[in-house]
């Protein structure tokens with residue numbers, strides 16, 4: 001793949017200066033993080049949105065509570081947002097030590113809507129931390145370092161409002177686990193759209209990743225798209241609220257989760273396209289982008305870190321033949 005050179009200078013600078021690494025427990029310092037939390041007087045909420053995740057939510061909550069509430073009190077509350085589950089997600093999460101809140105029970109006067117974003121939005125009303133960490137409930141790999149990894153940049157720098165996890169994303173197909181291939185909607189829909197419309201966000205390796213952390217003061221300033229558009233909506237809106245310097249990402253190593261069908265991801269992509277188009281139509285005055293995108297930045301991994309490669313994808317087209325008819329005839 002021809003590398004057409006670096007990302008835009010501001011995006012590359014952001015990528016190089018705002019990407020930290022916490023790829024395992026060895027990459028985090030819980031004692032230092034706890035000291036920083038206490039110095040800052042912070043309260044930390046961890047939120048897991050869960051819709052029918054009985055197979056995985058219990059193990060995730062047990063590990064979170066044991067490590068980061070009981071052993072090293074980085075976290076003050078672990079809340080599972082039960083998003084209209086029809087299995088025993090709620091009972092399993094509660095038995096594992098989470099406080100379980102049914103999305104429909106939060107702000108009942110405002111009604112309830114289906115979707116992950118609804119669960120996340122209502123979690124802000126159901127939690128009290130000034131720092132809020134979000135993690136999916138279907139994670140299958142060792143994620144014990146995710147919470148400290150995501151908190152690190154927020155505890156280290158008061159200018160940072162929002163931190164996204166990034167990771168390689170193996171994909172299991174018919175029982176065979178491929179080292180990459182996950183993040184299908186990211187690669188085929190979200191990344192090209194974000195690169196084209198908000199090239200300043202091209203440095204995010206996993207714009208749709210489900211693990212991220214933010215300051216409540218910023219999170220309460222932006223809308224939450226009710227469905228699967230929530231991640232892309234938050235990224236675009238927090239760019240506006242906090243600016244690129246207020247955003248960061250942390251390399252969490254690898255992320256393995258349960259996968260939906262291509263058909264389900266088609267619906268997800270549709271929600272993401274709608275979310276992007278709704279924000280793109282706000283007009284350029286709302287956005288930081290200074291020039292239309294023309295580069296698509298993708299990310300490989302060289303075994304130690306993510307390597308950006310930018311390729312030109314700007315529209316290159318020929319005019320209607322009718323407009324060159326005379327030329328064609330003369331050349332014949």
Ligand SMILES: O=c1ccn([C@@H]2O[C@H](COP(=O)(O)OP(=O)(O)O)[C@@H](O)[C@H]2O)c(=O)[nH]1
Nearest residue numbers: 049050051053083115116119136137138260
């Ligand atoms: O209406 C929904 C849909 C999803 N989720 C949760 O959001 C996370 C990500 O959803 P999913 O796994 O469906 O998305 P994928 O990771 O496949 O893109 C998971 O913890 C789901 O249980 C939710 O709380 N409510």
Ligand SMILES: O=C(O)[C@@H](COP(=O)(O)O)O[C@H]1O[C@H](CO)[C@@H](O)[C@H](O)[C@H]1O
Nearest residue numbers: 182183184185186208209210228231259
């Ligand atoms: O990144 C993606 O392309 C999608 C689908 O991932 P896979 O192709 O199933 O690995 O997964 C993410 O997207 C959702 C929408 O933003 C998030 O809610 C999920 O947490 C995240 O896993």
